[in-house]
Amino acid sequence: MAVQIAEVPDTGAEPDRQAFKPDLERIEIELLLEGIFRHYGFDFRAYAYASIRRRLWKRIEEEKLPSMSALQERVLHEPAMMEKLLLDLSINVTAMFRDPSFYITFRQHVVPLLRTYPFIRIWHAGCSTGEEVYSMAMLLREEGLYDRSRIYATDINEVVLQRAKAGIFPLERMQEYTDNYMRAGGKRSFSEYYTAKYGGALFDQSLTKNVVFSQHNLVTDRSFSEFNVILCRNVLIYFDKTLQSKVHSLFYDSLAMFGVLVLGSKETLRFMSHEECYQQMAPPEKIFRKVR
Amino acid sequence: MPYSIVAIGTSWGGLSALTNLLGGLPEEFPIPIVVVQHRSKDSDRLLAQLLGDATPLKVCEVEDKDALCAGTVHVAPANYHILVESGHLSLTTEEPVRFSRPSIDVMFTSAADTYRSETIGIILTGANEDGASGLAHIVKRGGRALIQDPKTAEIPIMPEAAVQAVPTAEVLGLDDLAPRLLELSRGAAKVDRRTAV
Structure with missing residues (x-):
């Protein structure tokens, strides 16, 4: 399914410079998570999608990488990058007598x-x-x-x-x-x-x-x-x-x-x-x- | 129907603005509505109860993986971020964004990335600038932006920031938002772009 930017000119939106391709992005994310699982053994494949996607993008932006696939390249070849990502992906928010x-x-x-x-x-x-x-x-x-x-x-x-x-x-x-x-x-x-x-x-x-x-x-x-x-x-x-x-x-x-x-x-x-x-x-x- | 989700963000003064907006929509309003209203992290379900009394729509505080439903106002619980996924909502306790959890930007961004041009984002009264970049993201993905006219807002800071971030958004008086949403939900709306104040 293509992004339907052409259909909504009335908002005056700047069209995405790099067209957003959600289906392709999903493939990239699934490949990355599969790679992490097979290479490092950490299984994030069935994590809630929107949240894991958000945290992967944060890491991409912090490393100034161009794409999800670029992150995959780095993660699979650099254990140190996996360490960083592991911290990004584990949420450790807690408190004594929370609620x-x-x-x-x-x-x-x-x-x-x-x-x-x-x-x-x-x-x-x-x-x-x-x-x-x-x-x-x-x-x-x-x-x-x-x-x-x-x-x-x-x-x-x-x-x-x-x-x-x-x-x-x-x-x-x-x-x-x-x-x-x-x-x-x-x-x-x-x-x-x-x-x-x-x-x-x-x-x-x-x-x-x-x-x-x-x-x-x-x-x-x-x-x-x-x-x-x-x-x-x-x-x-x-x-x-x-x-x-x-x-x-x-x-x-x-x-x-x-x-x-x-x-x-x-x-x-x-x-x-x-x-x-x-x-x-x-x-x-x-x-x-x-x-x- | 071209729209699949209405995402609303507000902080200070939000209860009365939401009461007005949601009170003007009929029980059979066909698009699921998601609301982020900033509030203290210990606040309970009272907000959903008060809104429920003000509108014929069903109002419920979100629980993890709740399905998005027509005729329903999904209210973000205190102290969780809310993420829009395809057909449902997820909660997270990730770090506050710009001191806010729930964050309007986080909810709006996920709505835009999931529903793209089928998203309507609305910014109401509020005392900080949360939501402005999320609203811009909705427009970037081809969705539609509505902003409460800052002149009719209890606190104009949030709608003013949104107008600045999205100069092409429709800026409407509080009383005009519900009728406009109804038009949009019928999909037959004639586009009426107003300029920012």
Whole structure:
């Protein structure tokens, strides 16, 4: 399908100097992602198209390259360019007690269920730099459940996992986190959990006593255990619907019966093949219980 | 029908301008509408509720991969960017653009790249310059640009920036935007290019 510039002269638009050929661009992007997968093993082929396209163009513009194909040439021949692109393509936006209302609802509706279990297994999928893992650890400790819990915190990216393990977060965000913590129903003083050290806020290392940080790729790796709770917030939005559906099968298979699945506040199970297997516990929070 | 999407961006004063614009459209308006209104990152679903009371159209806050629907106003949620894909919308938490998330430029650009000449972009009242380059991108891809006349805007900065970026856009008073959209949706509109103020 050609660009129909000729049909719309009335806007007074300057026609594109280099005609925009979306179908050709799609071919170039698919070839690039296929090349990355086959050469480096990173699989971005089923990521949401508009977002990955936007981030590829940002890299092209930063490197002052003429086209998507030129980026392919560089990426396939220069591992350093792949490293850069890998950082561009992994979104690591997170915060402690992000969406405080979720934590309040979790305390009210999920904690009572967890109290009935002798041992609690939690999978935090796509944990990034770990802020939300530490948040959950604090919540479990305050509810008296931490000692019988184990949190498996996974991410595709080794670099962010190392930072999660270190537990040092930017001091300048502590005001925001303190505010979130209070609104999330925190029961202590947030400042008890960290000390200013190494140019940042070093968090209480006993919070990770029962946390296992490990690399796991949601696109290619399989289930590795059975869990009572799976948290995966604002990760699946970067996948297309087919891949979302595949990952939901993985989560379903990894959840114990009556286990709890937590998604980001604007994510949904609608049109997923397992939609009927879950009940939403406390709308509008995206906390779902596996019931069949 | 030549248009597939109406993309609207606004910030300060947007609620009352949107109420006016959307309130003037009928329930069966055939083109999906996507709205980015700047707001605080903690704000809840109230905006969609207020707009829903003001228009016969269905108003919903976007969830990831929502299908674009006729007769529906898709409102960007606080603290997410919204990207227009073919037939649906995706959300991302990528970095704010010009301090904004959601960013009007990001939404407009993705709409233009996906629907090209089938895109209508509209800039309303606002206190910053977000949206101007996105609107220019819509026109570059062959789409159509409408701008609220800055003289009728609660804060003229956003529409003025848009007029500067897209001098050929149609500049209309707030009350004239809904009737113009209806004309365009019928596909029988006679082109009436007005000059910028």
